Amino acid sequence: MKNKLFEKYFVFSPYFWLVLFFFIPLAIIFKISISVSEWGMPPYQDIFLFDNGFKINTTFENYVYIFSDYYYIGSFVNSLILALISTFFCLLIGFPLAFYIATSNIRLRNILLVLVVIPFWSSFLLRVYAWKIILQNNGILNVILLNLGITSEPLQLLYNQYAVIMGIVYTYLPLMILPLYGYLNKFDLNLIEASKDLGLNRIKTFFKVILPLSVPGIVAGSLLVFIPVVGEFIIPEMLGGSDRLYYGKILWEEFFVNRNWPGASALAFSGIIILVLPIVIFQILYSRWSQKNEI
Amino acid sequence: MDNNFLVIENISKSFGDNKVLENINLNISKSEFFGLLGSSGSGKTTLLRILGGFEKPDTGRVILDGMDITNLEPFDRPLNYMFQSYALFPHLNVFNNLAFGIKENFTQKEIEINVRNIAELLSIEHLLNRRIKQLSGGEQQRVALGRCLIKKPKLLLLDEPLAALDKKLRSKTQLELTTLQKKLKITFVFVTHDQEEAMSLSDRMAIMKNGLILECSSPEEIYENPKSLYTANFIGIANIIEIYKKDENFYSDDLGINFKLNKELKNTKTNILLRPEKIKIQSINNLKTSSFNSFCGEILEKSYLGSFTRYEIKIKNMIISVLDQNFNSNSNYNFPKGEKVICSWESESIKVLED
Numbered sequence: 001m002k003n004k005l006f007e008k009y010f011v012f013s014p015y016f017w018l019v020l021f022f023f024i025p026l027a028i029i030f031k032i033s034i035s036v037s038e039w040g041m042p043p044y045q046d047i048f049l050f051d052n053g054f055k056i057n058t059t060f061e062n063y064v065y066i067f068s069d070y071y072y073i074g075s076f077v078n079s080l081i082l083a084l085i086s087t088f089f090c091l092l093i094g095f096p097l098a099f100y101i102a103t104s105n106i107r108l109r110n111i112l113l114v115l116v117v118i119p120f121w122s123s124f125l126l127r128v129y130a131w132k133i134i135l136q137n138n139g140i141l142n143v144i145l146l147n148l149g150i151t152s153e154p155l156q157l158l159y160n161q162y163a164v165i166m167g168i169v170y171t172y173l174p175l176m177i178l179p180l181y182g183y184l185n186k187f188d189l190n191l192i193e194a195s196k197d198l199g200l201n202r203i204k205t206f207f208k209v210i211l212p213l214s215v216p217g218i219v220a221g222s223l224l225v226f227i228p229v230v231g232e233f234i235i236p237e238m239l240g241g242s243d244r245l246y247y248g249k250i251l252w253e254e255f256f257v258n259r260n261w262p263g264a265s266a267l268a269f270s271g272i273i274i275l276v277l278p279i280v281i282f283q284i285l286y287s288r289w290s291q292k293n294e295i
Numbered sequence: 296m297d298n299n300f301l302v303i304e305n306i307s308k309s310f311g312d313n314k315v316l317e318n319i320n321l322n323i324s325k326s327e328f329f330g331l332l333g334s335s336g337s338g339k340t341t342l343l344r345i346l347g348g349f350e351k352p353d354t355g356r357v358i359l360d361g362m363d364i365t366n367l368e369p370f371d372r373p374l375n376y377m378f379q380s381y382a383l384f385p386h387l388n389v390f391n392n393l394a395f396g397i398k399e400n401f402t403q404k405e406i407e408i409n410v411r412n413i414a415e416l417l418s419i420e421h422l423l424n425r426r427i428k429q430l431s432g433g434e435q436q437r438v439a440l441g442r443c444l445i446k447k448p449k450l451l452l453l454d455e456p457l458a459a460l461d462k463k464l465r466s467k468t469q470l471e472l473t474t475l476q477k478k479l480k481i482t483f484v485f486v487t488h489d490q491e492e493a494m495s496l497s498d499r500m501a502i503m504k505n506g507l508i509l510e511c512s513s514p515e516e517i518y519e520n521p522k523s524l525y526t527a528n529f530i531g532i533a534n535i536i537e538i539y540k541k542d543e544n545f546y547s548d549d550l551g552i553n554f555k556l557n558k559e560l561k562n563t564k565t566n567i568l569l570r571p572e573k574i575k576i577q578s579i580n581n582l583k584t585s586s587f588n589s590f591c592g593e594i595l596e597k598s599y600l601g602s603f604t605r606y607e608i609k610i611k612n613m614i615i616s617v618l619d620q621n622f623n624s625n626s627n628y629n630f631p632k633g634e635k636v637i638c639s640w641e642s643e644s645i646k647v648l649e650d
Contacts (some may be wrong), residue, residue, distance in 0.1 A: 190382035193349050196369040197376045198396030212386045
């Protein structure tokens with residue numbers, strides 16, 4: 001009896017965690033997002049008023065406000081594009097790497113896996129800051145380029161969208177490689193030989209055999225990169241410039257600079273819905289597809 | 296017959312310091328069913344993989360139907376390879392697995408027709424819409440075979456084609472495979488570690504050991520007249536006896552008897568092979584031992600195998616295996632354990648092993 005209880009607690013503890021630190025805060029954010037804003041602390045009115053009898057004091061003004069200003073929608077679109085591009089580059093670099101690791105002999109494989117994970121041992125903030133030092137005007141990269149005579153004056157490598165993409169790809173690459181590796185590890189190499197034997201060259205073998213059989217790994221890795229990058233705040237803040245505004249930064253400003261808590265909450269809540277709904281639909285369709293194809 | 300359809304010339308291959316193949320030479324005829332037999336580590340699979348193009352030999356050439364294919368990629372070779380694990384594509388159904396190799400060069404209609412034909416040939420028409428996971432081992436084997444045969448290869452390479460099947464299915468598939476091969480007249484080269492499989496499938500076979508070909512001949516020839524001690528022991532049951540010249544005849548210290556050979560020997564000391572089914576076993580009451588090619592021994596072990604009974608007979612320092620065919624249905628015909636019997640054989644049954 002006692003064991004059963006323990007088992008139940010053990011299995012459901014992640015759900016307690018989710019409820020406590022995700023669904024309750026989400027409900028609070030939703031509550032704030034439909035509140036009327038005012039000057040004060042906290043900077044919004046209660047949604048239930050009791051002074052002249054019971055009255056519900058809610059508004060959708062905040063949603064109207066953020067959806068009518070392209071400033072907010074635009075930043076969200078920028079973030080989606082950033083996430084798409086970063087995921088694409090992570091996949092482009094991560095797939096061959098993961099495939100190479102998965103197919104190399106056990107000793108080399110373990111060394112390579114450790115190398116992939118090593119960046120996690122140092123602070124994320126520190127690593128992004130290091131890129132700032134590398135890319136700045138008198139940074140190491142510019143010094144090399146100047147000394148080699150490739151450019152006559154320092155290039156502006158920092159504070160633009162390209163630096164942001166680079167920083168994100170660098171940071172999130174292990175999150176792409178590890179799930180891909182986990183999947184490719186089980187790949188039967190005889191299938192590649194069989195495909196070649198049946199007359200398909202390397203490129204066709206890749207598209208007809210390797211790629212279709214890697215879809216689950218690609219999906220897992222891509223979601224792991226895409227979702228957090230949409231809300232990424234620190235990397236655009238440290239490496240980005242004023243050429244592009246991103247969702248995470250706007251959210252932060254709306255909350256802490258403009259002190260528009262209801263507006264910021266509406267923005268956050270919309271962002272989650274816009275992001276989560278398509279992904280849930282995609283997951284359902286995908287699991288049906290993969291069941292049908294038995295991958 | 297054209298003996299030069301597939302020519303393997305001076306093929307050597309090492310992995311690091313490990314010499315896997317040493318100077319292999321083989322000529323295989325068109326439409327021949329050729330077996331490579333060896334224990335694990337003999338290099339047989341490496342040789343097959345070199346033929347398939349998955350490994351490059353360090354030295355030597357492979358010539359197929361007059362064309363040097365040594366440096367061709369697997370996808371440019373007019374041959375196909377059937378993997379031991381079958382390597383069927385799990386993301387495709389049976390139809391698309393069969394059509395995989397012909398999708399490029401054929402129209403949809405031609406693909407349909409070809410797949411139907413090959414499915415009919417292998418009696419798998421009812422499986423075309425199945426997923427690979429829904430197939431039994433035997434069905435998977437047929438799909439793997441069909442996927443190769445649909446390409447009409449000049450040469451089909453088979454890596455342990457029957458190893459993944461259970462025993463009963465294996466003997467059935469063995470027969471089907473030979474029938475199919477004779478019907479299609481495609482040259483088959485296969486690898487196996489199972490001597491029975493090699494004997495029943497092959498027109499000719501090569502015995503491999505440590506990267507060398509010890510012997511290459513028909514199964515009958517290899518069984519009846521093996522050249523080396525290794526082959527004699529490897530194929531079937533073998534009684535190996537050391538004899539030396541003594542007066543007119545030959546003498547074995549282990550058995551304490553004389554041997555009479557029907558041919559002259561170069562060496563004064565040699566090993567001979569006596570297959571267990573060549574030895575006649577008789578009751579001691581019937582006759583007396585002759586002065587050569589026979590002995591009187593005691594039955595140590597006996598196992599009844601249905602059509603045969605296998606006896607282990609002790610004489611002096613040796614135990615000799617004898618296979619006796621069960622002619623009579625009367626079980627009393629069998630000799631009981633512990634009984635003394637007389638064993639004898641013809642001079643022609645004694646095979647001299649050269650080395």
